[in-house]
Amino acid sequence: MLVSYLGDNFVSKSGKAKLLLASALFLFSSLAWGLDDETQEAKNEGMRLWGLSEWIKMQPYLEQAAAEGDVESMYYLGEANRLLDRGLSQDAMDWYLQAAEHDDPFAMLRLWGGGACSAGDYCPEDAEGWREKTLDEQLPRAKNGDAEAMLALYYIYGALDDSDEGNEWLEKAAEAGNPEAQDRLAKMIQDGHGFYWSEESRLDASEELARQAANQGYVPAMRTLSSMLGKQGKEEESWEWEAKASKSGMLDARLGIAWCYLNPDSFQEFGGEQCLVEKDPIKGWAILYAMREEAGDHYPKNLMERNRDLLTYEQRQKAEALAEDEWLNHGPPLSKFPPRYGF
Numbered sequence: 001m002l003v004s005y006l007g008d009n010f011v012s013k014s015g016k017a018k019l020l021l022a023s024a025l026f027l028f029s030s031l032a033w034g035l036d037d038e039t040q041e042a043k044n045e046g047m048r049l050w051g052l053s054e055w056i057k058m059q060p061y062l063e064q065a066a067a068e069g070d071v072e073s074m075y076y077l078g079e080a081n082r083l084l085d086r087g088l089s090q091d092a093m094d095w096y097l098q099a100a101e102h103d104d105p106f107a108m109l110r111l112w113g114g115g116a117c118s119a120g121d122y123c124p125e126d127a128e129g130w131r132e133k134t135l136d137e138q139l140p141r142a143k144n145g146d147a148e149a150m151l152a153l154y155y156i157y158g159a160l161d162d163s164d165e166g167n168e169w170l171e172k173a174a175e176a177g178n179p180e181a182q183d184r185l186a187k188m189i190q191d192g193h194g195f196y197w198s199e200e201s202r203l204d205a206s207e208e209l210a211r212q213a214a215n216q217g218y219v220p221a222m223r224t225l226s227s228m229l230g231k232q233g234k235e236e237e238s239w240e241w242e243a244k245a246s247k248s249g250m251l252d253a254r255l256g257i258a259w260c261y262l263n264p265d266s267f268q269e270f271g272g273e274q275c276l277v278e279k280d281p282i283k284g285w286a287i288l289y290a291m292r293e294e295a296g297d298h299y300p301k302n303l304m305e306r307n308r309d310l311l312t313y314e315q316r317q318k319a320e321a322l323a324e325d326e327w328l329n330h331g332p333p334l335s336k337f338p339p340r341y342g343f
Contacts, residue, residue: 039068046073051335052251052295055080066098074099075107088114097122100130105152106341108134109159131159142169147176154181155341167193174209179218180340186210186224203232214241219248220337226253230273239276249332251291255299258287263307281310285319290327295334 035043046061059080065073078095082088088096093116099107112130117123127133135156141149150173157166167188173181185193186209189202196202207228213221222245229238245253259267260275262284267275285307291300311319 035065035068035070039065039070043070043073047076048333048335050076050080051333051337052297053336053338055084066095069102071099071102071104074102075104078107078110082110082114088116093122100124103137105134105138105149105156109155109341112159131156135160142172145176147173147178147181150176151178151181154184177212177216179213179216179221182209182213183218183221183224186213186221186228190228203228207232214244217248219245219250219335222248223250223253235274235276238273242273247331249334251295251297251334251336254287254291254334255297255303258284258291258300259303260284261287262303263310266307281307282315282319282322285311285316286322287327289320290323290329291334293323293328297334 034040042061043065046058046065049058049061059077062070062073062077062080066077074095078092078099081092081095085092088110093111093114096107096110096114096116100111108124108130111117111122117129124130124133127136134152138149138152138156142153150169153169154166154173157163157169170181170185170188174185186206188194189196189209190206194202194205196205207225210221210225210228214225222241226238226241226245229235229241242253243257246257256267256273257277260277261280263281264275264277264279285304288300288304291297292304308316
């Protein structure tokens, strides 16, 4: 792991800052170029593993990118350690502090939420606290039209117990075309946010936002839209979006598609939507086999074990060959698409 540090803006109340090598500071403050191919490949692998909740395996890869000053990698290394340690451990704080040095708003919110200032005695020198510092940095950017900053303000004002102001910025981010904001706002409207004259108008508004995000390729919104359409009885279009989410790498959607091919009756018994494909156990087994091999997820494994008797040994062999040809490591990597700023 890189040496942890506090930049000039981050000091403890006691005045004892953590040591920083001058060379590291120079490295992190002079990033005029992007990552080289080898480092970018390492980051991509780290982010793939992050998408599968492989919080230990991902770290060596993202550490390579963080060593070259990649702020996103610093933040997700903080996330991995926080989740592994179930709180703001020293390792998590070290990474968040490095990301915060480069103005990452979510790293600052993690530092605030974990009590880095009050309990750990690591506070920003130029602000009352981490919430206030990230507000001071993100608000001007949002006012200048930065949709990412608008979305950050939704979370920042939430931390400041001003949800009304936060929701206004979320709406502005959605209007500015930020797909993550559109998806979140769509779900909030569906759950009762805002005033609408009728339930139909509420559904229309939430569906339109989810559709805007999905059409931009934001995969979680594809799943949101599929669910909304299914609840409205629009089964065919719902299935189309579920299939698009699966093709885009969403693990849960891929599992549902595979289950429908393998054993549609069982899928619906467990609360799934109507399967709009013909039963094809070999294809279903092939998809599940590819998922298990690529992602190591226990859900495909369990489903395969429960339905093993649906196929003969020869059929399973045929399915596994099909998986190698058409499914395994074909297309975008499988992911749970965890939120950037989640639990």
